[in-house]
Amino acid sequence: MTVMTLAGAINAGLRRALERDPKVVLMGEDIGALGGVFRVTDTLQKDFGGARVIDTPLAESGIIGTAFGLALRGYRPVCEIQFDGFVYPAFDQIVSQVAKIHYRTEGKVRAPMTIRVPFGGGIGAVEHHSESPEAYFAHTPGLRVVTPSSPAEAYTMIQQAIADDDPVVFFEPKRRYWDRADVQPDAPPDLDLYRARIVRSGSDATVVAYGPMVATALAAAAQAETEGHSLEVVDLRSLSPVDFDAVEESVRRTGRLVVVHEAPVFAGLGAEIAARITERCFYQLESPVLRVGGFATPYPPAKLEKHYLPDPDRILDAVDRALAA
Structure with a gap:
C-alpha cells in the first residue's frame, strides 16, 4: 500500500497508462512543464517527452477536435480541461462529433478518448471555475461519464477509462484532490468501471x-x-x-x-x-x-x-x- 492524494493517484494512473501503451498521449493547457493547474500531470512531460504530454493552445474546442482526429487514427488521447467551466467551448465537439461517431458509422469507427474535467466546488474559486455540468454529458447517448471519489478509485478508474474503446468523460472532484488514502498500485481493478x-x-x-x-x-x-x-x-x-x-x-x-x-x-x-x-x-x-x-x-x-x-x-x-x- 502507498498513501496518495487523489491528484497523485490520477498522476500515477496516467503514468501507468503511458508506460503500457505507446498510443496514449496527454493533451491540455499547461499540463507539461507546469504539470497542470492542480499538478495532476506533474513530471509526466519530463519523463515521457513533449510528443506524448502536449501543451496545447488555450482553445478547448481545438483540444477536443485534435484529440478526436487522433482517436480516429488509433491513438488514445487523454485531454485535460483545466476547469469545469471551460468545457463549454468544446461542448459541440464532444456531443455532436465524439459521442456520435460510433453510431453514425454503424459501429465501424470508435473514438477511444478520455476527457478529464475537474468539477464541483469547495475550493473558493472565482466565476467559471466551479461548476457541476455532469448532467449535460450523461444525457448524451454515446458518452460514458464517470467520477472517482477516493485515491484508490481514481488510480484504477483513470486507467480503465483510457483503455475503454468508447469516449469517456472523467470528472475529477477538485475539492478532493488533496484527500489522502491508501492505494495499492499493483492490484488489478476489483470492479468494472461502470459498477457502483x-x-x-x-x-x-x-x-x-x-x-x-x-x-x-x-x-x-x-x-x-x-x-x-x-x-x-x-x-x-x-x-x-x-x-x-x-x-x-x-x-x-x-x-x-x-x-x-x-x-x-x-x-x-x-x-x-x-x-x-x-x-x-x-x-x-x-x-x-x-x-x-x-x-x-x-x-x-x-x-x-x-x-x-x-x-x-x-x-x-x-x-x-x-x-x-
Missing part, C-alpha cells in the same frame, strides 16, 4: 452519492449512527451508464432512498435515479425518494458556496424526512 460500490453498509435508508459528495455522505452516515440510524452509502462511480441494479438492491434492503449531488436538483441526475428506483422498487419504498443538491441559481461567489453546497446537515434533514414518512 457500497462504501458503507446500513439498514434504515440508502444514500446515493458520487464524486465529491461521497465523503459528505459518509460524514452524514457517521453522524446518523450517533443518533441511532443506520445509513447505507452507495458510491455511484458511473453516471452514464448508471448501475441501477446496485441501487435497487440496496433500496430493497433499506426501503428508503436519498440521492445527493452538488449540481442543482432540478433536472439533475438525482431525478433520473429517483424515477427509475420508484419504478423498480415501488412496493418496497417506505417513503418517497428524496433529493439533496445545489440550488437553482448560478454557482455563487466563494464566500457563499458553503451555503450552496450540500453538507451533512442537509443530508440528515432529508433522511429524517424519509424516516418520518
Whole structure:
C-alpha cells in the first residue's frame, strides 16, 4: 500500500497508462512543464517527452477536435480541461462529433478518448471555475461519464477509462484532490468501471452519492449512527451508464432512498435515479425518494458556496424526512 492524494493517484494512473501503451498521449493547457493547474500531470512531460504530454493552445474546442482526429487514427488521447467551466467551448465537439461517431458509422469507427474535467466546488474559486455540468454529458447517448471519489478509485478508474474503446468523460472532484488514502498500485481493478460500490453498509435508508459528495455522505452516515440510524452509502462511480441494479438492491434492503449531488436538483441526475428506483422498487419504498443538491441559481461567489453546497446537515434533514414518512 502507498498513501496518495487523489491528484497523485490520477498522476500515477496516467503514468501507468503511458508506460503500457505507446498510443496514449496527454493533451491540455499547461499540463507539461507546469504539470497542470492542480499538478495532476506533474513530471509526466519530463519523463515521457513533449510528443506524448502536449501543451496545447488555450482553445478547448481545438483540444477536443485534435484529440478526436487522433482517436480516429488509433491513438488514445487523454485531454485535460483545466476547469469545469471551460468545457463549454468544446461542448459541440464532444456531443455532436465524439459521442456520435460510433453510431453514425454503424459501429465501424470508435473514438477511444478520455476527457478529464475537474468539477464541483469547495475550493473558493472565482466565476467559471466551479461548476457541476455532469448532467449535460450523461444525457448524451454515446458518452460514458464517470467520477472517482477516493485515491484508490481514481488510480484504477483513470486507467480503465483510457483503455475503454468508447469516449469517456472523467470528472475529477477538485475539492478532493488533496484527500489522502491508501492505494495499492499493483492490484488489478476489483470492479468494472461502470459498477457502483457500497462504501458503507446500513439498514434504515440508502444514500446515493458520487464524486465529491461521497465523503459528505459518509460524514452524514457517521453522524446518523450517533443518533441511532443506520445509513447505507452507495458510491455511484458511473453516471452514464448508471448501475441501477446496485441501487435497487440496496433500496430493497433499506426501503428508503436519498440521492445527493452538488449540481442543482432540478433536472439533475438525482431525478433520473429517483424515477427509475420508484419504478423498480415501488412496493418496497417506505417513503418517497428524496433529493439533496445545489440550488437553482448560478454557482455563487466563494464566500457563499458553503451555503450552496450540500453538507451533512442537509443530508440528515432529508433522511429524517424519509424516516418520518
